[in-house]
Amino acid sequence: MKEQISLGPVVGTDNGTPTPSTHSTSQTIPSNEFGESSRTVAHLLVECLEKEGVRYVFGVPGEETEDLLFALADSAIRFVPCRHEQGAAFIADVWGRLTGKAGVCLATLGPGATNLLTGVADANLDKAPLVAITAQGGLDRLHHESHQRIDVVRMFEPVTKWNSAVYASEVVPEVVRKAFKLAQLEKPGATHIELGEDLAHQHVPTDWMPMEPRPVRRSRADERAIDAALELLRSACRPLVIAGNGAIRVRASEQLGRLAAGQDIPVVATFMGKGAVSDRSAQSLLCIGTGFKDFVREAVDAADLILTIGYDIAEYAPDRWNPDGNKPIVHIDFRQAEVYTHYDPALEVVGDIAATLTDFNRSLSDKPLKLESGWYQSVRRRILDDIASYDLDEKKNAPTITVPGALNLIRQILPDDGLLISDVGSHKIWIARNFPTYCPNGCIISNGLASMGIALPGAIAGALAQPRRAIVAAMGDGGFLMNAQELETAKRLDVGFTAMVFNDNDYGLISWKQEMSRGRSIGTRLSNPDFKAFAESFGILAYRPQNPAELRQALTESIASRQLRLIEVIVDPSVNLELVKKLKNYWQPGQNTAPAGQ
Numbered sequence: 241m242k243e244q245i246s247l248g249p250v251v252g253t254d255n256g257t258p259t260p261s262t263h264s265t266s267q268t269i270p271s272n273e274f275g276e277s278s279r280t281v282a283h284l285l286v287e288c289l290e291k292e293g294v295r296y297v298f299g300v301p302g303e304e305t306e307d308l309l310f311a312l313a314d315s316a317i318r319f320v321p322c323r324h325e326q327g328a329a330f331i332a333d334v335w336g337r338l339t340g341k342a343g344v345c346l347a348t349l350g351p352g353a354t355n356l357l358t359g360v361a362d363a364n365l366d367k368a369p370l371v372a373i374t375a376q377g378g379l380d381r382l383h384h385e386s387h388q389r390i391d392v393v394r395m396f397e398p399v400t401k402w403n404s405a406v407y408a409s410e411v412v413p414e415v416v417r418k419a420f421k422l423a424q425l426e427k428p429g430a431t432h433i434e435l436g437e438d439l440a441h442q443h444v445p446t447d448w449m450p451m452e453p454r455p456v457r458r459s460r461a462d463e464r465a466i467d468a469a470l471e472l473l474r475s476a477c478r479p480l481v482i483a484g485n486g487a488i489r490v491r492a493s494e495q496l497g498r499l500a501a502g503q504d505i506p507v508v509a510t511f512m513g514k515g516a517v518s519d520r521s522a523q524s525l526l527c528i529g530t531g532f533k534d535f536v537r538e539a540v541d542a543a544d545l546i547l548t549i550g551y552d553i554a555e556y557a558p559d560r561w562n563p564d565g566n567k568p569i570v571h572i573d574f575r576q577a578e579v580y581t582h583y584d585p586a587l588e589v590v591g592d593i594a595a596t597l598t599d600f601n602r603s604l605s606d607k608p609l610k611l612e613s614g615w616y617q618s619v620r621r622r623i624l625d626d627i628a629s630y631d632l633d634e635k636k637n638a639p640t641i642t643v644p645g646a647l648n649l650i651r652q653i654l655p656d657d658g659l660l661i662s663d664v665g666s667h668k669i670w671i672a673r674n675f676p677t678y679c680p681n682g683c684i685i686s687n688g689l690a691s692m693g694i695a696l697p698g699a700i701a702g703a704l705a706q707p708r709r710a711i712v713a714a715m716g717d718g719g720f721l722m723n724a725q726e727l728e729t730a731k732r733l734d735v736g737f738t739a740m741v742f743n744d745n746d747y748g749l750i751s752w753k754q755e756m757s758r759g760r761s762i763g764t765r766l767s768n769p770d771f772k773a774f775a776e777s778f779g780i781l782a783y784r785p786q787n788p789a790e791l792r793q794a795l796t797e798s799i800a801s802r803q804l805r806l807i808e809v810i811v812d813p814s815v816n817l818e819l820v821k822k823l824k825n826y827w828q829p830g831q832n833t834a835p836a837g838q
C-alpha cells in the first residue's frame with residue numbers, strides 16, 4: 241500500500257496536542273551519594289521539550305550548552321549537530337513550516353547566537369513556528385564585559401514574537417510552554433529562550449513537572465461579517481481569490497478548492513501560497529508575485545472583487561497588484577488587515593480561515609453565485625502555454641539548459657505529492673511562475689525574509705519530517721555555497737533528496753535586476769569550485785549533465801533513488817532578460833489581446 245504522506249501542518253487547532261512522549265528524562269536521572277536527585281534545570285527543560293512532542297534539536301554545541309546536551313542525550317530527543325548555526329535554524333524553520341509544530345534549534349552564547357539569527361528571522365517573517373534556545377554566561381559575569389557575552393535577548397527582540405531569558409529555575413515549565421504556544425499560535429513565528437550556564441546546572445526537585453500542552457481552539461469569524469462577504473460575492477461578476485500561505489497553514493485548502501470549483505472562482509497563489517489549490521484545477525491561475533507585470537495580472541485587473549485568503553503583506557506588497565488602490569477587497573484572515581493605502585479592504589472577515597470558507601460553502605451550496613462564466617480561462621491557457629514553451633529540446637543534443645526548461649523536467653519526474661524547496665535568486669522567480677504545484681506544501685519558498693541559503697538545510701528538514709517523500713532542493717550557485725557545509729549533516733543523517741545546483745557563475749537575480757535598471761551589472765560575478773567533485777568529496781553521488789537528455793536521466797535516477805545526490809547544471813541565463821522583454825511587448829498597447837472578460 242502506498243504510504244500516506246502528511247502534506248501540511250497536522251494541527252486542527254493552534255498549538256495542537258503533540259504525540260505523548262514514551263520516554264521521560266526524569267526516569268533516568270541518577271541520585272547522588274546523599275540520595276538527592278541530580279536532576280538539573282537542563283533536564284527539566286528537556287522534559288518540557290519532550291512534552292511538546294519535540295523529536296529533534298538542531299544546533300552547534302558550545303561549552304555553555306553542555307548541561308543541555310547531556311540532558312538531551314538522556315532523552316528521547318535527538319540532538320543533530322549541524323555545521324553552522326544558520327543551517328540549524330533553517331532546518332528548524334522549514335520543519336515548522338512543513339509540520340505546523342515548532343522546529344527547535346540550539347546555539348551557544350555570543351557567536352553561536354549571532355549565527356542563528358538569520359534563520360530565526362526567516363522563520364518569523366515567513367510565519368513558521370520555531371523555538372530557538374541559546375546559552376548565556378553565568379549571572380556572576382553578566383554585569384560587566386566578559387568573554388563572548390552580548391545581550392542576546394535584546395538582539396533577538398526584533399526577529400521574534402516572544403523572547404526571554406530564564407530568570408529562575410521554577411519558571412522553566414512556564415517559559416517553555418509559552419515559547420511553544422506563541423510560536424505555534426496563528427500567525428506562527430519564532431520565539432527564543434535564553435538559559436544561563438549557571439542556572440542550567442542547578443538541581444531541581446523531582447516534583448517540578450512540565451506543563452501540559454493544551455489545544456487552543458481558533459475562533460470563528462463573526463456571522464455578520466460572513467453574511468456581508470457573501471453579499472459582496474453575490475453582487476460581483478468576476479471575483480478572484482489571492483491565496484497566501486495562511487490558506488495552507490490552517491488546512492483551509494480543501495475548503496478553498498471546494499469554493500473555487502463549486503462556484504467557478506479563479507485562484508491565484510502567492511509564492512508562499514503555492515499549492516493551496518492544485519494547479520491542475522481548472523480554476524487555478526498559478527502564481528502571482530514577480531516584480532514585473534506578468535500574464536496573471538490580466539485576470540487580477542479584470543476582476544471586480546478580490547478575496548484575499550491568508551495573504552501576507554510581508555510577502556508581496558499590494559501596490560504590485562493594486563497600483564491604483566481601488567480594487568474592492570475582502571480580507572479573510574486570522575488577523576485584521578494592515579493599514580496600507582493600496583490595501584484598504586471593503587470588508588475584513590477575521591477568524592479561522594477554514595471555518596470561514598466552510599461557512600461560505602455551506603451557504604453557497606444552497607444558493608450558488610451567478611458569475612460570468614470562464615472569464616479567466618484565456619489567462620490560464622496563456623500561462624500554461626508559456627510554461628510549456630520553455631520545454632528543453634531533448635532530441636537535438638543541444639547543450640543549452642535553462643532554469644525554466646529544467647523545472648519542466650523536474651515537474652514531469654517529481655510525483656505530484658513531491659516537494660520542491662527553492663532557494664532565493666532568479667531560479668526562485670522561475671520556480672514561482674513556472675513550477676505548477678499540486679498539493680499544499682508541495683513547493684516551499686522563503687518569501688518573507690527571502691534569505692539565500694535556506695534550500696539545502698530546508699531539504700534536510702523535509703527528508704527528516706517526511707522520509708518517503710521525493711524531495712528536490714533547487715539552488716543557485718550563490719545560495720548553495722552559503723550553506724553547502726550542511727551536505728555533511730545530510731550525509732551523516734543519511735537523509736535522501738536531490739540537491740540541484742543551477743550554476744551561472746553569478747549572483748543571477750542581482751545582475752538580472754541591475755541589467756533591467758542600468759543595462760549592465762557589477763559586483764555579481766563568481767567563480768566556482770567543481771561542484772561534482774565537491775559533492776563526491778562528501779561521499780555523495782553527483783552528476784553534471786551536459787544536455788537535456790542527460791539531465792532527464794540524472795533527475796530520473798536521483799529522484800527515484802530517494803538518496804542524497806547532487807546535480808549541477810550549467811544554465812543559460814539569457815531567458816531572464818528575454819522574459820522581461822516578452823512581457824513588456826505583451827503589455828504594450830495594441831500588442832496583446834483585450835483583457836480577459838472584456
Ligand SMILES: Cc1ncc(C[n+]2csc(CCOP(=O)(O)OP(=O)(O)O)c2C)c(N)n1
Nearest residue numbers: 665666667691692716717718719747748749
Ligand atoms: C542572505 C542573503 N544575502 C543576499 C541576498 C540578496 N540576493 C537575492 S538573490 C541574490 C543572488 C542569488 O544568486 P544565486 O544563489 O546564484 O541564484 P541565481 O540568482 O543565480 O538563481 C542575492 C545576492 C539575499 N536575498 N539573501
